[in-house]
Amino acid sequence: MAHVYDIGVQVHCCGGPISAAAALQLEAVIPNFVIHELHASALIEDNIRLCKYDYVAKDGYFEVPDRPGIGQELTEEALENAEIVTVK
Secondary structure, three states: OOOOOOEEEEOOOOOHHHHHHHHHHHHOOOOOOOOOOOOOHHHHHHHOOOOOOOOOOOOOOOOOOOOOOOOOOOHHHHHHHHHOOOOO
C-alpha cells in the first residue's frame, strides 16, 4: 500500500548477519525501498564469526547477495556450538 501512495519503505532489520542478508533480499524487490538499516548487532564480532559472509556497505551501498537462499550460511563454529534438534 505504501507504493500505491508513493511512500518509501525501510525494512526494520534488528538483528545480526542472517537477518541483514534476508533484509537485503527483500529490499531488492520492493520498488519503493529507500534505505537499508544495519543494526549494531550485525557489527558484533561474535555474531559476524557465526556466518560465512559479512555484508557491509561499500561506498555507501550494499550489494544484494546472489548466493542460494538468502545468501548467508552458518560457519562450522556456529553449527558445532548449536543445540541441534531433529523433529520427526
